[in-house]
Amino acid sequence: MARYLFTRAWQSALTLLLSTIVVFVGVRALPGDPALALAGEDRSPEALAAIRQHYGLDQPLPVQFAQYVERMAQGDFGVSIRTGTPVSSMLTTALPVTVELSVLAILIAAALGVGAGVLAAVRRGRPAEWFANGLALIGLSVPHFWLGLLAILYLSVATGLFPASGFVPILEDPVDNLHHIILPAVILGTGLAAIIMRQTRSAMLDSLSSDYVRTAKAKGLRPRAVITRHALRNSLIVVVTVVGLQLGGLISGAVVTEQIFGLPGFGKMTIDAVFQRDYPVIQAVVLLTAAAYIVINLLVDLLYSVIDPRIRVTGEPA
Amino acid sequence: MTVLTVSMAETGTASVTRRARVLRRLRRNPLAVASFVVLALAGVIALLSPWLAPYSVDQTDFARTFAPPGTAGHLLGTDDLGRDVLSRIMLGARASLQVGLLAVATSLVIGVPLGLAAGYFRAWDAVISRFTDLLLAFPFLIMAVGLAAIRGASLGNAAVAIGIAQIPGVIRVVRSDTLRLKSLDFVAAAVVDGASDLWVLARHVLPNATSVILVQATVAIPAAILGEAVLSFLGLGIQPPAPSLGTMLATAQQFAARAPWAAVLPGVVIMGLALAFNVFGDALRDALDPKGDRR
Numbered sequence: 001m002a003r004y005l006f007t008r009a010w011q012s013a014l015t016l017l018l019s020t021i022v023v024f025v026g027v028r029a030l031p032g033d034p035a036l037a038l039a040g041e042d043r044s045p046e047a048l049a050a051i052r053q054h055y056g057l058d059q060p061l062p063v064q065f066a067q068y069v070e071r072m073a074q075g076d077f078g079v080s081i082r083t084g085t086p087v088s089s090m091l092t093t094a095l096p097v098t099v100e101l102s103v104l105a106i107l108i109a110a111a112l113g114v115g116a117g118v119l120a121a122v123r124r125g126r127p128a129e130w131f132a133n134g135l136a137l138i139g140l141s142v143p144h145f146w147l148g149l150l151a152i153l154y155l156s157v158a159t160g161l162f163p164a165s166g167f168v169p170i171l172e173d174p175v176d177n178l179h180h181i182i183l184p185a186v187i188l189g190t191g192l193a194a195i196i197m198r199q200t201r202s203a204m205l206d207s208l209s210s211d212y213v214r215t216a217k218a219k220g221l222r223p224r225a226v227i228t229r230h231a232l233r234n235s236l237i238v239v240v241t242v243v244g245l246q247l248g249g250l251i252s253g254a255v256v257t258e259q260i261f262g263l264p265g266f267g268k269m270t271i272d273a274v275f276q277r278d279y280p281v282i283q284a285v286v287l288l289t290a291a292a293y294i295v296i297n298l299l300v301d302l303l304y305s306v307i308d309p310r311i312r313v314t315g316e317p318a
Numbered sequence: 319m320t321v322l323t324v325s326m327a328e329t330g331t332a333s334v335t336r337r338a339r340v341l342r343r344l345r346r347n348p349l350a351v352a353s354f355v356v357l358a359l360a361g362v363i364a365l366l367s368p369w370l371a372p373y374s375v376d377q378t379d380f381a382r383t384f385a386p387p388g389t390a391g392h393l394l395g396t397d398d399l400g401r402d403v404l405s406r407i408m409l410g411a412r413a414s415l416q417v418g419l420l421a422v423a424t425s426l427v428i429g430v431p432l433g434l435a436a437g438y439f440r441a442w443d444a445v446i447s448r449f450t451d452l453l454l455a456f457p458f459l460i461m462a463v464g465l466a467a468i469r470g471a472s473l474g475n476a477a478v479a480i481g482i483a484q485i486p487g488v489i490r491v492v493r494s495d496t497l498r499l500k501s502l503d504f505v506a507a508a509v510v511d512g513a514s515d516l517w518v519l520a521r522h523v524l525p526n527a528t529s530v531i532l533v534q535a536t537v538a539i540p541a542a543i544l545g546e547a548v549l550s551f552l553g554l555g556i557q558p559p560a561p562s563l564g565t566m567l568a569t570a571q572q573f574a575a576r577a578p579w580a581a582v583l584p585g586v587v588i589m590g591l592a593l594a595f596n597v598f599g600d601a602l603r604d605a606l607d608p609k610g611d612r613r
Contacts, residue, residue, distance in 0.1 A: 015451040029468050141592035143547045146585035153578050248457030255459050256548050274463050282467050290455035
């Protein structure tokens, strides 16, 4: 177990270093002088020289990289070219929105996906399975931003049930906050729900035909108890695995969903930055996404080895 | 004896009957047939759309903007500039399929050799795994954001961003199939016979891995089509005035109060294309499954 933890942590650290190099090189591949990009409004020669010195742009590349890593580790992502505010303070207001949206979407997806997956496996060959399978296929194929668009048009605008856009911080008014974020979270969760459903169904079908379930049935355990006891444990593994694997898709989905519903999160910040050529913001977004992906996947793997003892031995998902 | 039959089936002497069995299974699956017909139809329309489209995609008619579907001369209506929606949907679907194929081709060209190498050469496995981890750390949208910042937004860059993001999936399935094939007798026999690693990979492993690659491609294409729609919707993909289903939806969002119907059709087309690929991919996977009609 300790050996596995050590290997995974080492691999994650290496990936983090590699992705930092990629972003560092990418920033240098940007068109134009980075000092100009960092300078914002004040482009006097003195200001540019000061920036070059502050960011070490006059140093050799390895030194620049070391300084770059140091700055990033301290949370100094520079200053937004457009707004003049530090990127780190933009992130502190934007991130909670995205985290709340994503966590809610995962919860919704897990509830829907596990429920439908278990139902499809238990009601195998009956209309309920066909219905659940069809729904999952549609969930995989539907463009979620389009669903969001339709939801705004036909649910928010037409009926006024949900606000069409905007956000209220959770600390300000939790009820109003939920009212604003529930529809985007459902939309974001649909794709994930479809994947969780398909994986749960297939895991359930496997375990329903396994020896331990046959034993449980043979010793007289009621079918419902067999399903809940074994389904719950296996579904947990499925959900954790899928969330780990689909994290990239979830981040991409959150960006689009925020854009459609006008949520002032990480995604909206990203898209605005691209169109305003706000390079310090883009750089921070790309680097932080990679770091978040690596760290969360490390946590998922550790969690995974806690839930499923087999992995502790082989070191690879079964 | 059993081992021998399995190896025979893998080496290709029996591959004709195997292919026939797969095709027979596909033909007997109504969903497979239906999705194939939809895809074939979409392919033909996409190929011929420059000639089939009733209007030029750029032909504006400011006297007839936002004509609803069913208007004489414009079956599916017109958009904010009076352009024919049917024509733009046809050309947009063509662009979607283009990006889908281009992205998947990109991911296969890079992913298949890496997957083969990772599965076959132990020493390469760790290096390629780190490369995979690195790619996974940049979700396709973030990759597209970075590419758009460096190289500008375009159809090509969108396809490359989606394709790069799909490489890890290709490496994973090809690697695990290579590991499986490597342990089979006919590969060991070829090695004993003195065949070089490259020969074994090209002649024995790759041909037998085609079915998993094919299944991977059929699920990757709809994902790429959805990805293109997202990028174009956000303005990071195909640039106006070139027709794209994603940009049509972005325009529809702007004018949703005047023409709500415009938000429906492009989405239905994207979903139809993706659904057809996904249904066909499922059917293909079932048909290729040696365990037969278990599910």
